Amino acid sequence: MAQPIPNPNPILPDDPEYLPIHTRNYEVRAFKVNDNEILLWGAVRDDKPAGMYVLEDSETLTIHHMVVQLRVSYPMMEILDASAELKEFPHKECPGIGIKYKGLIGLSIARGFTHKVRELFGGPRGCTHTTALLQAMGPVAIQCGWSMRVVKMTEAFETGAERPEMTPEQREMGFKSNLNTCHIWDEEGEQVRKIRAGLDIGAPLSVTRRLEKLGRDTGEWGRVRG
Template structure:
């Protein structure tokens, strides 16, 4: 299994903090299960530190642990299967909402997803923690748009399309899934204006840094 960095990504706690009261952890991972299918798995876990709720208990207490998996068609980014499982929950009736999340099937992650999730699963229509997890998972599918093509090419022994493919033009068709997704990709912003004018994208900063560290020349036809 591929290894990822597991170091602590939180900022340093303030020096005058009395003690840790709560730990919430999100973890999301994506897998290619076919050339046209993604599997996104996620979990959220809330823990209380040892001894805070149960006196003299040496172990942390897990209050919530929800798991969510969904399959996404590629390149449509439409959810085609979804399951929810509660590993740990505070109330006996918590798991009764699990099957409600099957309504994710048929939704597109690319456009209007956040609004639809709130409509279907917000407030009393869902589990607060599962819905928060879902909102954290959806962008991962979009992040895998080029990863899917790169993985397929790698298995086929072809050139990596992220770093070696020819530019495909300046039309919005290649950018539809990112338009208005954040301030960088605002429809009236400078990044899209440059692309529409035929300009090429810049190499992502972390990728450029790693290329420099490895002494690899930046591809002149980069279009990631």
């Protein structure tokens, strides 16, 4: 599979006509290790504009930079290994807290993860910025579940393998981590009702729009990914 091309569309609009005073960036990337494991990389970085803290300095000043790596089992979504590195920090004592994040091992990164992270590492029990990063990484793991299934279906399509019919239990497992995470995934709602009935919920709107822009058949998603 080809390496991803960076998205050319900026997340934020152009800066307003005000003095910039702080920028925080989160980035989380996920990789398929094998059919049973996902690797998550996450980073958070706080930057101060050039010349703000150090007068007449031409370079942006990084105040915080934390990196977290998680190895996660699939489809169980249990954390197999974890590391937290504080690469840039304001106090020399800061990095000592990194080892505590080994306590993530064995946790589910699906249901209840955000609450458990706050319980274990909130406030004086951890690093504020590393903990905030972890809370941003949890939803990415859920998105990876969809990606892993899409990769599997694409591989089957490309090899001509027969696509097995999903049992009701397999369908339930496939979206279990999404249940009650938002109004669309209300377990009593229309989306969940359709999936449980084995009905097609269609392609994500972004996929449909992209296929239309490329002049391709919007039914491609269903034929390849099911």
